Amino acid sequence: MTDINRRTFLRTTGGVAALGATIGFPTLALGAVRRVVVIGGGAGGATAAKYLRKLDSNISVTLIEAKPNYTSCFMSNEVLSGERTLDSITFGYDGLRRHGVEVVIDRAVGIDPVKKRVQTAGGNGFDYDACVVSPGIGFKWEAIEGYNEQVSKETIPHAWYAGPQTELLRRQIQAMPEGGRVIVVAPPNPFKCPPGPYERASQIAMYCKHHNPKAKVIILDPKFAFSKKGLYTEGWTKLYGYGTDNSMIEWIGGHEGGTVEGVDPATLTLQTEFEEVQGDVINIIPAQKAGAIAFAADLVDGDWCPVDKQTFESKRHKDIYVLGDASSAAKMPKSAYAANSQAKVAVAAIVARFQGMEPGDPTFVNTCYSVVGEDFGISVAAVYGLDAKNNMIMPIKGAGGLSPANASPEIRQREVSYAHSWFKNVINDMLE
Ligand SMILES: Cc1cc2nc3c(=O)[nH]c(=O)nc-3n(C[C@H](O)[C@H](O)[C@H](O)COP(=O)(O)OP(=O)(O)OC[C@H]3O[C@@H](n4cnc5c(N)ncnc54)[C@H](O)[C@@H]3O)c2cc1C
Structure with a gap:
């Protein structure tokens, strides 16, 4: 496996420019192998597992996921109209295995932040140097x-x-x-x-x-x-x-x-x-909160997990990174694309840290398409930067926006095509 080159990585993140600049490539395998345990193989976790391996194939990555297959929520509304089947939004983890990720189908039930060990319902323990937690939401x-x-x-x-x-x-x-x-x-x-x-x-x-x-x-x-x-x-x-x-x-x-x-x-x-x-x-x-493991591992403050938005490291426990829906990542929405973007920022920060370097200033991206009817799509897009002083992720003015009101039928139809191709691309980016 070859390490992803720096320029490709920067392009795929949507621009973690300062971060990328701090990371030396290619990686030199110095000292002990670093271990990262990722909990949750959804939009955030799968992306993190894959990009850790792509960025540094010397890192040992274990993904702990409760289910053998991932059924995406994104595009699942189309199952209700009969536009697609559940099979068409269900994917296995072989792509990640091909990247050298060890995929363990089990449920994480606890994290010991002192011993740096993840415990599973199946009775196994997994030691880590860094742990990525992306369990999605739970219900109130x-x-x-x-x-x-x-x-x-x-x-x-x-x-x-x-x-x-x-x-x-x-x-x-x-x-x-x-x-x-x-x-x-x-x-x-x-x-x-x-x-x-x-x-x-x-x-x-x-x-x-x-x-x-x-x-x-x-x-x-x-x-x-x-x-x-x-x-x-x-x-x-x-x-x-x-x-x-x-x-x-x-x-x-x-x-x-x-x-x-x-x-x-x-x-x-x-x-x-x-x-x-x-x-x-x-x-x-129902009303929502972070997934159960976030509560079991003492990662929450109220309903969600506070993080340092430069790295997505937990504000409550060192070396644990919380991504996606479970994190408190205002002003980013809780979306698959946001989780995917946050995963790349966290991965770059983890790899930088392993190399004794400081993380840089990240940028994030999100687009949410909605299919309102046949040939009628709408979207909202944003690029975000870090307001480090207030630990906030802020939309960058002039980058993004809503799709135009009263747009032509061609534009609306095109937004549906964009929605479907976004879906293919993000699944590919997570799992292939
Ligand atoms: C109807 C609907 C439509 C949507 N449409 C869009 C859209 O168009 N665009 C968009 O960007 N987003 C969309 N989303 C939002 C998107 O699905 C989520 O924001 C995204 O999946 C969040 O990623 P995540 O990694 O935080 O969690 P998830 O993708 O939910 O992944 C969490 C994973 O963790 C696993 N897990 C949980 N706890 C444990 C544990 N203890 N041990 C092991 N595994 C565990 C779960 O099994 C799951 O696979 C939609 C959501 C819904 C409900």
Whole structure:
């Protein structure tokens, strides 16, 4: 295996220029082999494992992942409309194995930051010089009375991890009576994929438009606004009659009583602040927090893991780096592309540290595409720099922005193609 050359790495990170400049290439294998243990083989963890090996093939990298395959949440809303299958968003870890990553299918249950050892449910221990933690989110089940994990598996799926619940929700939508009502309960901030609930409502409406045209999708939302609201509203107006009496989509925000307080799974009835609302299909996306291992390993402050945003090293324990959804990485959103970008910054910082060098100033990138309907895509993009004084990741003015309002059909169609090619590229960058 050859080490990635410096210029290629800088290009793929989207510009960790100062960081790259501090790293000497190629690496000289001096002293003991360094060990990195990565927990979680999703957008952040898989990228970190792969790029550690690419940047320095002398580093021993072990990925501990609970599941044998990764089913991406990104693009999983398209499974609901029938645009794609769950198989098309499910991938194995052989690509990482080919990079020399040792992939262990097991669940990490604890990290000893003093002994520098990760413990797994399978009873094994893995020593590390640096540990990367990217476990994604967990749910705050207590936020809505009557909702719990069992209910989510049987009756009211969250489908906020793609998998069996995505298929359950799809079957429920297909089996809905003519003119039925799907209720999507959106979560409070912060949560993974800020535009995701609204893309989901759009994809369900897209299915219903063809198969159940009198059906309605109602979004109950505790928030007063949401990501790309203007562009969604434009798409919903053009495609689903939004704003008319016959609109297929209705959004009820926090100011209109959209906060859901309880649910009766037996009658599919939601209790909002003001009234009871009944649905034929209900999708509750619960309030969120960092994944369980972040709590077990004492990496959280409140719901999320504070990190030094120059390196993504935990503010609570040295030599542990927390990436992706679990980290507190304002002002980056919790997205796959953000996790992918953060992973490269953390990897560069880890390798620099192994070589006795200081990390430089990182830049980050994120684009979130949403497919609102057939041939109707929208996006938001940003490049971010570090505000070291305030430990904040700030969007760089003039780099990025929203896709244009009232764009031509060609532009909207192109955004759908871009969304699909972004998906292929990011999966490739993580896992191949
Ligand atoms: C419907 C939907 C649509 C989305 N669309 C987009 C999009 O278009 N663009 C975008 O950029 N993002 C999108 N996202 C967000 C994206 O999926 C997440 O932000 C991203 O996956 C976060 O990466 P991560 O590494 O933090 O966690 P994940 O990708 O969730 O990976 C976490 C991994 O860790 C494993 N794990 C957890 N705990 C343990 C443990 N203790 N031991 C071992 N393994 C463990 C899990 O099994 C999982 O494989 C979407 C999300 C949803 C729900």
